Amino acid sequence: xxxxxxxxxxxxxxxxxxxxxxxxxxxxxxxxxxxxxxxxxxxxxxxxxxxxxxxxxxxxxxxxxxxxxxxxxxxxxxxxxxxxxxxxxxxxxxxxxxxxxxxxxxxxxxxxxxxxxxxxxxxxxxxxxxxxxxxxxxxxxxxxxxxxxxxxxxxxxxxxxxxxxxxxxxxxxxxxxxxxxxxxxxxxxxxxxxxxxxxxxxxxxxxxxxxxxxxxxxxxxxxxxxxxxxxxxxxxxxxxxxxxxxxxxxxxxxxxxxxxxxxxxxxxxxxxxxxxxxxxxxxxxxxxxxxxxxxxxxxxxxxxxxxxxxxxxxxxxxxxxxxxxxxxxxxxxxxxxxxxxxxxxxxxxxxxxxxxxxxxxxxxxxxxxxxxxxxxxxxxxxxxxxxxxxxxxxxxxxxxxxxxxxxxxxxxxx
Amino acid sequence: xxxxxxxxxxxxxxxxxxxxxxxxxxxxxxxxxxxxxxxxxxxxxxxxxxxxxxxxxxxxxxxxxxxxxxxxxxxxxxxxxxxxxxxxxxxxxxxxxxxxxxxxxxxxxxxxxxxxxxxxxxxxxxxxxxxxxxxxxxxxxxxxxxxxxxxxxxxxxxxxxxxxxxxxxxxxxxxxxxxxxxxxxxxxxxxxxxxxxxxxxxxxxxxxxxxxxxxxxxxxxxxxxxxxxxxxxxxxx
Numbered sequence: 001x002x003x004x005x006x007x008x009x010x011x012x013x014x015x016x017x018x019x020x021x022x023x024x025x026x027x028x029x030x031x032x033x034x035x036x037x038x039x040x041x042x043x044x045x046x047x048x049x050x051x052x053x054x055x056x057x058x059x060x061x062x063x064x065x066x067x068x069x070x071x072x073x074x075x076x077x078x079x080x081x082x083x084x085x086x087x088x089x090x091x092x093x094x095x096x097x098x099x100x101x102x103x104x105x106x107x108x109x110x111x112x113x114x115x116x117x118x119x120x121x122x123x124x125x126x127x128x129x130x131x132x133x134x135x136x137x138x139x140x141x142x143x144x145x146x147x148x149x150x151x152x153x154x155x156x157x158x159x160x161x162x163x164x165x166x167x168x169x170x171x172x173x174x175x176x177x178x179x180x181x182x183x184x185x186x187x188x189x190x191x192x193x194x195x196x197x198x199x200x201x202x203x204x205x206x207x208x209x210x211x212x213x214x215x216x217x218x219x220x221x222x223x224x225x226x227x228x229x230x231x232x233x234x235x236x237x238x239x240x241x242x243x244x245x246x247x248x249x250x251x252x253x254x255x256x257x258x259x260x261x262x263x264x265x266x267x268x269x270x271x272x273x274x275x276x277x278x279x280x281x282x283x284x285x286x287x288x289x290x291x292x293x294x295x296x297x298x299x300x301x302x303x304x305x306x307x308x309x310x311x312x313x314x315x316x317x318x319x320x321x322x323x324x325x326x327x328x329x330x331x332x333x334x335x336x337x338x339x340x341x342x343x344x345x346x347x348x349x350x351x352x353x354x355x356x357x358x359x360x361x362x363x364x365x366x367x368x369x370x371x372x373x374x375x376x377x378x379x380x381x382x383x384x385x386x387x388x389x390x391x392x393x394x395x396x397x398x399x400x401x402x403x404x405x406x407x408x409x410x411x412x413x414x
Numbered sequence: 415x416x417x418x419x420x421x422x423x424x425x426x427x428x429x430x431x432x433x434x435x436x437x438x439x440x441x442x443x444x445x446x447x448x449x450x451x452x453x454x455x456x457x458x459x460x461x462x463x464x465x466x467x468x469x470x471x472x473x474x475x476x477x478x479x480x481x482x483x484x485x486x487x488x489x490x491x492x493x494x495x496x497x498x499x500x501x502x503x504x505x506x507x508x509x510x511x512x513x514x515x516x517x518x519x520x521x522x523x524x525x526x527x528x529x530x531x532x533x534x535x536x537x538x539x540x541x542x543x544x545x546x547x548x549x550x551x552x553x554x555x556x557x558x559x560x561x562x563x564x565x566x567x568x569x570x571x572x573x574x575x576x577x578x579x580x581x582x583x584x585x586x587x588x589x590x591x592x593x594x595x596x597x598x599x600x601x602x603x604x605x606x607x608x609x610x611x612x613x614x615x616x617x618x619x620x621x622x623x624x625x626x627x628x629x630x631x632x633x634x635x636x637x638x639x640x641x642x643x644x645x646x647x648x649x650x651x
Contacts, residue, residue, distance in 0.1 A: 288636035377617065389635060
């Protein structure tokens with residue numbers, strides 16, 4: 001068994017095999033689409049392709065209803081029209097395998113041995129979930145690759161490249177904007193506190209704290225990332241107008257999906273859609289997310305990969321809308337965290353099973369509501385709350401068993 | 415949600431009518447009316463939940479000529495919608511084509527939208543078979559009545575007199591919506607019993623416990639997670 005794992009995770013074998021498996025899935029998906037009633041390809045892929053078709057005809061991609069992404073994606077997929085429908089899927093699986101390579105690089109930079117790094121990588125490369133998502137035509141792997149390359153560049157201190165990729169990733173999806181605080185905390189001037197300094201007046205410490213943000217590196221990062229983001233926004237606003245801003249950003253910020261989804265808030269938002277409390281409740285629901293993100297940033301900014309993982313997991317779990325696609329946003333960062341977890345294999349597998357059980361408990365009543373017409377709204381609501389409790393417990397276990405690298409020290413509270 | 419009535423319509427295409435042809439014309443138009451009267455339309459809703467299929471079966475009378483064109487008009491309530499992209503991919507595999515009277519918003523809730531009309535053209539390019547079956551996939555918003563009208567037209571019936579109980583109705587000739595034609599419709603030929611679909615809705619009376627319970631659990635999870643994150647925070651040396 002051990003020899004098999006070693007053989008399988010040899011560098012060339014691993015990356016080649018993972019690409020080959022994904023390619024096979026794409027080919028199978030094409031076959032299933034042509035011959036069976038239930039299609040393999042996700043509806044999103046057809047949305048992207050239709051939007052790309054509008055672009056090739058010189059029109060706005062937003063003519064395609066439910067296209068709520070950056071025009072960049074539709075532009076990237078124009079070869080779907082000119083070359084072949086399968087181009088987009090190939091692009092997504094390449095980004096998927098690239099993400100695996102980036103995970104490997106980051107792990108090596110953080111001091112992991114080559115063999116261990118490859119084994120951890122295989123958790124992403126040979127994982128059926130990202131395989132399925134990319135081969136079905138979802139674009140999540142592009143964002144996973146962008147986030148990972150940003151982290152890699154920050155670890156390797158190539159700040160300008162990191163800023164460019166960061167600006168690009170925020171342009172593509174809003175959620176990486178939450179990483180801004182931990183990145184800022186990482187890049188600011190860090191002053192070692194001596195006894196003397198600690199005894200100073202509070203306001204002097206506060207000024208010192210605020211002042212630490214004014215350093216060259218942070219300024220460089222902020223201006224390049226901000227520049228990239230605003231340039232892209234300005235370009236697409238010029239090309240497609242208000243509709244671009246609304247569909248790509250504003251819709252996601254004000255989105256209230258009253259249809260059932262994993263979010264614990266779904267039923268509350270559905271029942272209060274037209275009530276006058278709806279705005280206040282929306283705002284209230286935003287608070288736990290905000291508080292947790294602030295605490296996570298401050299507690300873990302020195303280990304950026306772990307901090308970003310926590311950020312994304314918290315963001316998704318406490319969000320007003322949560323679908324299974326969002327899980328990939330933090331699953332791509334999980335391999336970076338795993339080598340530092342002091343959980344036993346049994347505990348790890350137990351947590352994983354718990355996560356799947358939580359989803360299963362939700363999916364049951366959801367199926368009966370959507371496809372059999374039973375009124376299971378209450379059960380779905382309770383399952384959503386349970387899923388939140390499960391996610392929080394898993395995150396607490398991860399936080400409690402995380403052993404950071406040697407350069408930082410954990411605060412021990414006895 | 416209550417219901418479906420069936421109308422039969424026959425349609426004439428507008429073209430020039432010569433005096434000599436007038437006699438023949440009246441004969442064809444009369445035939446159309448006869449066929450309408452003797453045709454049977456039935457509607458069935460299958461599947462459960464928010465995704466249903468409306469199966470409309472039309473049995474034309476045996477003496478109907480194959481050059482007669484059939485049009486099925488469905489008036490849908492705002493509680494359901496059809497997915498134009500799904501229909502486009504279905505039309506590749508089926509022998510009917512559909513035309514929608516307005517753009518469909520796939521996501522808006524029922525009370526924020528209006529109903530719409532679909533025009534289904536069975537076998538638009540070939541001869542019309544005697545037995546037609548059209549399955550339209552619909553998705554739920556919630557429920558209100560829908561009803562079906564059967565309309566017929568033929569190239570040979572060019573001028574229709576609007577005598578009760580038959581009426582001439584203007585509708586698109588073909589699915590590409592390039593021109594309109596006159597179709598014949600039979601009013602109140604058959605009345606069917608109430609047909610409806612039911613979709614589950616949230617229980618509005620539970621607003622307070624749901625809001626309270628949700629906020630309680632989210633706040634508790636937030637506090638627990640914050641506490642543990644702060645307890646195990648990493649101090650940079």
